[in-house]
Amino acid sequence: MSLSFLLEGQPQFLKNKGFDVHLASSGNCPTELIQFPFHSIPLSRSINPLKDFQAIWQLTSVLKKNDIEIIHSHTPKAGLIAMISARIARTSVRLHTVAGLPQDHASKLVSTILNITEFLTYFFSHKVFFNSKNQMESQKVKFPRFADKFGIVHNGTSNGIDISRFNNSASKADLRIKLNLSNDSFYWIFVGRIHRHKGIIELIDAFNAFDKLNPKKSQLLIIGGLDDARTDLTHHWIKTIEYDNPNIKFHDFQSNVEEWLSASDVLVFPSYREGFPNVPLQAAVLGIPIIATDINGCNEIVANGKNGLLVPIQDADSIHNAMINVYGNKSLRKDMSRWSKTHVPLKYDRRVFHEKLFEEYTTLLSKDYLK
Numbered sequence: 001m002s003l004s005f006l007l008e009g010q011p012q013f014l015k016n017k018g019f020d021v022h023l024a025s026s027g028n029c030p031t032e033l034i035q036f037p038f039h040s041i042p043l044s045r046s047i048n049p050l051k052d053f054q055a056i057w058q059l060t061s062v063l064k065k066n067d068i069e070i071i072h073s074h075t076p077k078a079g080l081i082a083m084i085s086a087r088i089a090r091t092s093v094r095l096h097t098v099a100g101l102p103q104d105h106a107s108k109l110v111s112t113i114l115n116i117t118e119f120l121t122y123f124f125s126h127k128v129f130f131n132s133k134n135q136m137e138s139q140k141v142k143f144p145r146f147a148d149k150f151g152i153v154h155n156g157t158s159n160g161i162d163i164s165r166f167n168n169s170a171s172k173a174d175l176r177i178k179l180n181l182s183n184d185s186f187y188w189i190f191v192g193r194i195h196r197h198k199g200i201i202e203l204i205d206a207f208n209a210f211d212k213l214n215p216k217k218s219q220l221l222i223i224g225g226l227d228d229a230r231t232d233l234t235h236h237w238i239k240t241i242e243y244d245n246p247n248i249k250f251h252d253f254q255s256n257v258e259e260w261l262s263a264s265d266v267l268v269f270p271s272y273r274e275g276f277p278n279v280p281l282q283a284a285v286l287g288i289p290i291i292a293t294d295i296n297g298c299n300e301i302v303a304n305g306k307n308g309l310l311v312p313i314q315d316a317d318s319i320h321n322a323m324i325n326v327y328g329n330k331s332l333r334k335d336m337s338r339w340s341k342t343h344v345p346l347k348y349d350r351r352v353f354h355e356k357l358f359e360e361y362t363t364l365l366s367k368d369y370l371k
Helices: 002-006 010-016 049-065 076-089 108-124 133-142 144-149 172-178 200-213 235-244 257-263 278-286 316-327 330-343 350-367
Strands: 023-025 038-040 070-074 093-098 127-130 186-191 218-223 248-251 266-269 290-293 308-311
Touching: 002 023, 010 350, 038 049, 049 076, 070 076, 070 350, 076 093, 076 108, 093 108, 093 133, 093 350, 108 144, 127 133, 127 144, 127 350, 133 144, 172 257, 186 200, 186 257, 200 218, 200 266, 200 316, 218 257, 235 248, 257 278, 266 278, 266 316, 278 290, 278 330, 290 316, 308 316, 316 330
Parallel strands: 023 038, 070 093, 093 127, 186 218, 186 266, 218 248, 266 290, 290 308
Antiparallel strands: none
């Protein structure tokens, strides 16, 4: 899914620039990327030394056999495996993108382990990109010895945003008919994995409080699948929430997220931690007002009071108050929409991001770190 969605369009762009692009991940090659050589590596999200050593051995073999000159990894575990493998294989340019730091909200033991793996990833890399400027600055404080390796591509994100896709070409009324939504209701929307760290519990508490004050006025759409491997929330829990409040509607992962966002009135994104989240960026490009937590990434997309409202993490009351504020002020929502459409799209245009990434690749190749 990272190859298909997180890095959408990037392999094709690099191929058109003359690179021979290989892809590696766990599982099978996505059908839309079968034109690229694909290497299935047994990557595991959990701590699994046996599987990790197997992944290092296999990826090292791939790098040597195909004479790979640049390796660019994404996600924490893939970064650790890729940077160690590339060091063993003496790959010319070793790059990693940091998209999130789970240790920021982990137990002390887990946080220590994750910081050690982060240290090793930075140590074996030549350059580390962050998709959030605030996140990069925090890591400079934590790992000052690697500060000269740290950087940002363009203005952040892992891949920019496809402006042509998020352009509000259809009317809200038509989209609501298509998605079987009511044209008489106000829709709050959340898009993301169903996980406690996404603030889903606080969101539901806030909506339930709002719904009691404004009965039958709005609905909460929750778009995304359960993160089965990393959450204690269950399908039974989802059914219970929907039973307790029929105005809360869960939908699984949807590929047409731009239509769901465009059909809604306000995005609520109360995540505890992010690198640079795609969903608030997509909503901003579409001109959807945003209520989000004041965390890395979100506070680079949302200008508080201008295109949305920022709230503290794990604070259902603040989310509820923000919902009341935005719901009761139609002119504010229009101003927020107008501000986003004016200021956000050009800053994160995927076409510009790809060109900047290409410039980084060619510059780093010319340095020849292995001499």
